[in-house]
Amino acid sequence: SAVISQKPSRDICQRGTSLTIQCQVDSQVTMMFWYRQQPGQSLTLIATANQGSEATYESGFVIDKFPISRPNLTFSTLTVSNMSPEDSSIYLCSVVIGQVRDIQYFGAGTRLSVL
Amino acid sequence: GEDVEQSLFLSVREGDSSVINCTYTDSSSTYLYWYKQEPGAGLQLLTYIFSNMDMKQDQRLTVLLNKKDKHLSLRIADTQTGDSAIYFCAESNYTGGFKTIFGAGTRLFVKA
Numbered sequence: 001s002a003v004i005s006q007k008p009s010r011d012i013c014q015r016g017t018s019l020t021i022q023c024q025v026d027s028q029v030t031m032m033f034w035y036r037q038q039p040g041q042s043l044t045l046i047a048t049a050n051q052g053s054e055a056t057y058e059s060g061f062v063i064d065k066f067p068i069s070r071p072n073l074t075f076s077t078l079t080v081s082n083m084s085p086e087d088s089s090i091y092l093c094s095v096v097i098g099q100v101r102d103i104q105y106f107g108a109g110t111r112l113s114v115l
Numbered sequence: 116g117e118d119v120e121q122s123l124f125l126s127v128r129e130g131d132s133s134v135i136n137c138t139y140t141d142s143s144s145t146y147l148y149w150y151k152q153e154p155g156a157g158l159q160l161l162t163y164i165f166s167n168m169d170m171k172q173d174q175r176l177t178v179l180l181n182k183k184d185k186h187l188s189l190r191i192a193d194t195q196t197g198d199s200a201i202y203f204c205a206e207s208n209y210t211g212g213f214k215t216i217f218g219a220g221t222r223l224f225v226k227a
Contacts, residue, residue: 006157031213042203043158043217056212092157096213104148104207104215109157 002027006093006107013083013114020079021110023093028073030098034066037090037109046091049076083114117141119218121204126224133191135221137204140185144206147180149189152201152220161189161202191223199225 003026013019023032032049047055047068055068070076080087093107121137139147144166150158164171164178164187171178177190187206191198204218 001160042219045215048212090157102146102207102213103160103163104146104205105160106150106158111155 001103002029002095002097002105004093004095004105004107006110008110009108010111011113013112015084015114017083018079018081019083019112020077021091021093023076023078023107025074025095027097029095030102031096032070032076033094033096033104034068034076034078035092035094035106037092039089043092046078049078080112083112085114088112088114117206117208117214117216119204119206119216121202121218121221123219124222124224126226127194129194129196129225129227131194133189133194133198133223133225135189135191135202135204135223137187137189137218138185139187139204139206139216141206141208141210141216142185143208143210145209146207147178147187148203148205148207148215149176149178149187150203150205152203154200158203194223194225196225196227199223 005024007022034046035043045058046061047057049070051070067079090109092109096102119139127133148163149161151161175192179188201220203220207215
């Protein structure tokens with residue numbers, strides 16, 4: 001397995017501001033993802049964080065709103081830009097460890113409230 | 116497109132067994148997972164099963180996979196109040212790159 005540290009664990013932000021969420025893994029991983037979980041909902045994939053290149057975004061998510069960086073194999077950031085109350089969600093970092101089998105693990109999440 | 120469906124609620128008495136069911140549509144699933152989410156927390160991987168397996172047991176947890184019917188179940192023996200949480204079924208495959216599809220989650224209530 002892997003230890004996934006996600007910071008901050010929660011934040012309350014003002015409309016129009018931006019928040020950067022960090023994800024640090026204690027081992028090299030093959031894939032890193034960012035998910036959003038809106039209140040009472042299941043998980044929605046935002047993007048795949050690619051090391052050293054632009055992230056791959058899912059339909060409905062764009063780089064201007066959710067810029068992602070992944071400078072190395074163990075670290076990634078997700079920024080939620082120009083926030084509105086509709087961005088209030090849990091944001092989850094996820095990794096796939098591919099040593100023997102591709103098993104997907106999740107961080108504890110960042111609970112974001114936008115006022 | 117691919118879909119994963121599960122019932123939204125399950126209520127059991129403490130000490131009884133819980134069975135959470137899930138159906139999926141993707142015939143090219145490679146792994147099937149069960150995740151647990153407690154209030155305000157992230158997703159904890161409970162167990163997973165490779166698609167060429169029928170059953171996997173891990174302490175109180177038993178996973179059954181019927182690949183023909185595309186049906187996955189999670190049985191929790193001797194359910195405790197600490198098992199109260201949302202349980203997500205998920206399947207992953209490599210079609211067009213690694214992708215995981217999640218169900219809506221089953222909220223398990225354990226009554227003392």
